[in-house]
Amino acid sequence: MQIKIQNLTKVYSENRGLHPVTLEVKKGELIAVIGHNGAGKSTLLKMLASWLLPDSGRVLVDGINLKNRLDVVRKIGFVPETPNLFDFFSVEYNLKLFARLFHAPSGRIEEILQEFDLLPFRNSKVQELSKGLRQRVSIGRSLLADPPLLLFDEPTSGLDFEMTKEIYRLLRDFHASGKTIVFTSHRPEEIKTLATRVIMLHQGHVLFDGSPQEYFQSDVYTSTSLPC
Amino acid sequence: MLRNIITLTLNDLAIAFKNKTFFLIIFIPVFVFFSLKLVDMSSAEFKKINIGLIQAETYAPVILQTITSADKIFTVSQVSDEAEGKRLVREKRIDGLLVRSEKDKGSVALVVVKKESLQTLSIVESFSALQKVAEGNNKNWISDIKTLQEGGIQQQTLPTWILMLVLLVGFIIMPAQVAEEKEKKLLLGLLQTPMREIEWLSAKVLTGMLLILTAVLSLHLLGAFKPGDILSYAAFIVAGSFCFSSYGILLGFLCRNQASARTLGVLFYLPHLLPSALSDFSQKLTAVAPFLPSYQLYEPVKAILLDGGSLSNLSLEWTYLIVVGVVTFICSYLLMKRRWLM
Numbered sequence: 001m002q003i004k005i006q007n008l009t010k011v012y013s014e015n016r017g018l019h020p021v022t023l024e025v026k027k028g029e030l031i032a033v034i035g036h037n038g039a040g041k042s043t044l045l046k047m048l049a050s051w052l053l054p055d056s057g058r059v060l061v062d063g064i065n066l067k068n069r070l071d072v073v074r075k076i077g078f079v080p081e082t083p084n085l086f087d088f089f090s091v092e093y094n095l096k097l098f099a100r101l102f103h104a105p106s107g108r109i110e111e112i113l114q115e116f117d118l119l120p121f122r123n124s125k126v127q128e129l130s131k132g133l134r135q136r137v138s139i140g141r142s143l144l145a146d147p148p149l150l151l152f153d154e155p156t157s158g159l160d161f162e163m164t165k166e167i168y169r170l171l172r173d174f175h176a177s178g179k180t181i182v183f184t185s186h187r188p189e190e191i192k193t194l195a196t197r198v199i200m201l202h203q204g205h206v207l208f209d210g211s212p213q214e215y216f217q218s219d220v221y222t223s224t225s226l227p228c
Numbered sequence: 229m230l231r232n233i234i235t236l237t238l239n240d241l242a243i244a245f246k247n248k249t250f251f252l253i254i255f256i257p258v259f260v261f262f263s264l265k266l267v268d269m270s271s272a273e274f275k276k277i278n279i280g281l282i283q284a285e286t287y288a289p290v291i292l293q294t295i296t297s298a299d300k301i302f303t304v305s306q307v308s309d310e311a312e313g314k315r316l317v318r319e320k321r322i323d324g325l326l327v328r329s330e331k332d333k334g335s336v337a338l339v340v341v342k343k344e345s346l347q348t349l350s351i352v353e354s355f356s357a358l359q360k361v362a363e364g365n366n367k368n369w370i371s372d373i374k375t376l377q378e379g380g381i382q383q384q385t386l387p388t389w390i391l392m393l394v395l396l397v398g399f400i401i402m403p404a405q406v407a408e409e410k411e412k413k414l415l416l417g418l419l420q421t422p423m424r425e426i427e428w429l430s431a432k433v434l435t436g437m438l439l440i441l442t443a444v445l446s447l448h449l450l451g452a453f454k455p456g457d458i459l460s461y462a463a464f465i466v467a468g469s470f471c472f473s474s475y476g477i478l479l480g481f482l483c484r485n486q487a488s489a490r491t492l493g494v495l496f497y498l499p500h501l502l503p504s505a506l507s508d509f510s511q512k513l514t515a516v517a518p519f520l521p522s523y524q525l526y527e528p529v530k531a532i533l534l535d536g537g538s539l540s541n542l543s544l545e546w547t548y549l550i551v552v553g554v555v556t557f558i559c560s561y562l563l564m565k566r567r568w569l570m
């Protein structure tokens with residue numbers, strides 16, 4: 001799995017959006033995309049997930065243009081900041097619906113329910129679940145097709161300490177199983193303990209691209225005063 | 229306390245402005261104003277009765293002479309035969325047609341669209357008054373009233389109820405459902421699966437059609453209404469449900485959230501419902517309403533249910549509905565491809 005992002009652009013205003021960004025993501029990387037609010041982190045992830053269409057530039061996933069959605073859709077799983085689930089239906093219904101659309105075997109639902117400790121909640125309506133549980137369902141859903149690339153937009157936003165730890169564990173497990181992961185973050189501990197690479201965006205431009213060690217020793221870290 | 233109330237009221241008004249409720253508030257009076265302008269104003273005052281006489285028919289001389297001389301009450305239109313006269317009555321170009329009565333040769337039969345209408349009452353009363361002046365006895369010139377529309381009041385109002393149901397699903401339910409899926413990012417979630425855009429759109433259209441078909445079927449079952457030419461009727465209900473489901477989905481795509489979709493839905497609902505449903509009462513509206521797809525559903529349904537019409541002579545209207553459905557479907561597809569307001 002290799003992703004080539006070439007001159008990807010999405011402009012909302014002069015200082016908002018993503019101005020031409022060129023990057024390459026290699027198999028097995030765990031990348032933290034950081035930056036202030038409005039830096040373009042979510043825009044980048046949403047374009048990789050085909051939620052947003054770029055103004056210009058292109059993304060190649062294993063050599064296939066992201067524009068060919070149906071050819072790459074099984075390769076990318078996206079977990080948005082706010083889980084976008086059918087709230088008025090049960091956990092199992094949500095997973096079944098997406099499993100059908102992915103043509104995933106029915107046994108996959110049981111695996112996901114078990115893997116994410118969702119068995120006691122399988123018949124609960126999503127709207128009755130805590131944010132942490134909904135996030136787990138959302139992550140589980142993104143794994144139905146077992147995609148090699150996972151995108152997480154602020155995966156621990158609004159979660160309590162225990163749930164945050166749980167998400168960290170999941171990210172590590174996914175990474176250990178060989179998946180490539182890109183996540184956006186505000187939290188330095190996530191960068192320190194999870195990431196193998198840090199990309200910092202500022203007003204839509206790449207300000208830093210390197211290892212976490214390099215990031216914390218760089219001028220960028222000291223001068224940009226990212227909330228720590 | 230007062231300050232808080234004012235602050236909250238201003239906030240509510242800002243929300244109403246933001247979700248376009250204000251457009252609705254302004255639109256309805258404007259729409260009613262223009263609709264009233266289009267409804268024939270003269271009917272509110274005195275309106276001359278346009279009565280059709282068949283050229284080859286031999287009417288009683290006293291009737292003919294009285295009608296012709298009462299030119300402040302009647303306008304006489306000569307028609308070549310009964311069929312042409314009935315067509316003109318149906319098209320509301322004349323108010324009624326006089327034919328020789330089969331019951332009494334000295335009297336006439338009046339052909340009108342509906343028996344239970346103010347217009348029919350007005351014609352009968354005018355004839356009665358003229359007859360009293362001319363002959364002074366109580367024998368009525370109109371011995372029989374023939375209607376072009378079959379069935380009672382319930383059957384006659386059925387096309388309006390059906391139109392209401394179709395438009396309710398098309399313009400109120402479907403746009404809100406589409407906008408909800410956009411607002412909650414559910415559609416974007418579905419687009420992360422190998423589902424094609426056209427599959428989602430087809431499913432939505434099918435949902436709208438099934439809702440409409442269920443509502444229409446329920447109406448018929450509850451009211452024990454018979455649909456006349458069942459194949460023609462089914463063809464129009466299917467075409468209408470396709471057209472308005474697709475139209476409603478397009479409206480949903482033009483809105484970012486449910487509140488906007490509901491407002492936009494009502495903005496389309498009223499102008500499609502009222503001119504079509506009121507066209508029976510106004511020649512002006514009859515001239516304007518055919519531009520609306522709702523009229524192209526309403527009139528054929530009315531013709532099939534009440535006038536014994538069939539698809540063979542209503543194929544243009546059927547095609548119009550299908551074309552509108554296909555065009556709106558394509559527009560929705562293009563907006564979906566562009567992730568419009570998602």
